[in-house]
Amino acid sequence: MTAKRFAVVIFAVSLSFFCTGTHAATWIVTYPGPLYDGDERHEYPEAVLKLALEKTGVRFNMVPSKRIKYQSKALRQLRENIEVNVVWSMTDRQREDDLLPIRIPIAKGLIGWRVMLTHKNKPFYTKNVSSLADLLVYSPVQGIDWPDTKILQANGFNVIGAQNHSEAATLLSRQQADFYPRSVIEALSELQQEGADPDIRLKEGLALQYKAAMYFFVNKRNVTLARLLEVGLERAIEDGSFDELFYQYHGPMLKKLALEKITHFNLDNPLLPLKTPIDELKYWYVPGQFEALKKAAK
The missing domain is CATH 3.40.190.10 (Periplasmic binding protein-like II)
Incomplete structure (x- = not known):
């Protein structure tokens, strides 16, 4: 024992x-x-x-x-x-x-599986991303005091800071950020909630993963x-x-996201x-x- x-x-x-x-x-x-x-x-x-x-x-x-x-x-x-x-x-x-x-x-551990919300008019929405280097060209938005911000920065991302989730969503709607990484347990429900911006979409077939x-x-x-x-x-x-x-x-x-089938990039979590x-x-x-x-x- x-x-x-x-x-x-x-x-x-x-x-x-x-x-x-x-x-x-x-x-x-x-x-x-x-x-x-x-x-x-x-x-x-x-x-x-x-x-x-x-x-x-x-x-x-x-x-x-x-x-x-x-x-x-x-x-x-x-x-x-x-x-x-x-x-x-x-x-x-x-x-x-x-x-x-x-x-x-x-x-x-699903909190460390991150899919990406983006505005339908941002080039990122239709861009083919085949490597982490391709993804690092784009700027994500995250909460200033969230651990995820430091994790993304440590892996080379230029993170746009927001005071909270509401401000992060607003910056995405205003197209001031390329994408908003959300855990898989949050993303789909946020897209479907009442009052959600209909122009915000899920970037299909792509995810980030870090141990969290x-x-x-x-x-x-x-x-x-x-x-x-x-x-x-x-x-x-x-x-x-x-x-x-x-x-x-x-x-x-x-079942809907089928994480076992999509492209995902592993990040370090310092x-x-x-x-x-x-x-x-x-x-x-x-x-x-x-x-x-x-x-x-x-």
Whole structure:
């Protein structure tokens, strides 16, 4: 038994004792609310958070914060232990220094698979891109404080900075950027959301890929909640309910994008923390995996 596995088992026993002794206790789990009504990006992380808490057997109440909208503020408030006690975000070294990560990638690494949104009138939309050198000619837009910005810059891109997602989308609509790399779990829903610019299109058959993980983070002093979430996630992975939820939300998108068939360029991620569990295969999505599972089930 590995040291990590042993620690999880010991905590699970402690957790069972805690729940028995404080049956009436209820965990209040507060997380950032959606950026706008109908923001589908929040649905999956909320569902994973709920699943993890359910698997522990504790009583809990999930409460979205109504005042915190943007990720940068949510992370700052979490660090200061104000208003929220759980935030999900792509990890980097600075965030792991400031906060306590639960190192289980809740989106199985899909946050590092980036497809490209672009304006239909930009030359990039119809340009044949056959190499990374071809792509480096064009300027992407990203949030100034997002880890992705530094990753793209480290790989040679001239990145146009935006204050937030809304401004990035506006710059793309105004044709002030060539493309907007979005994770595969975001791109299609953003194109289809109400009020989306109809001139923004998906660059078909092309993607970027770098090793990246979206984690739940808690305040550094909130060790008990971190262990609680870790135990819940591990139990969900072991009994298959985690993958069931993952494919429920992402299966149709993965089938449509067919990542195993498109051209993709691998980028280095210099921000990837050393403790990222890149060798734990159960945590990561492999292109074509969903299709293989469906065939095996028949």
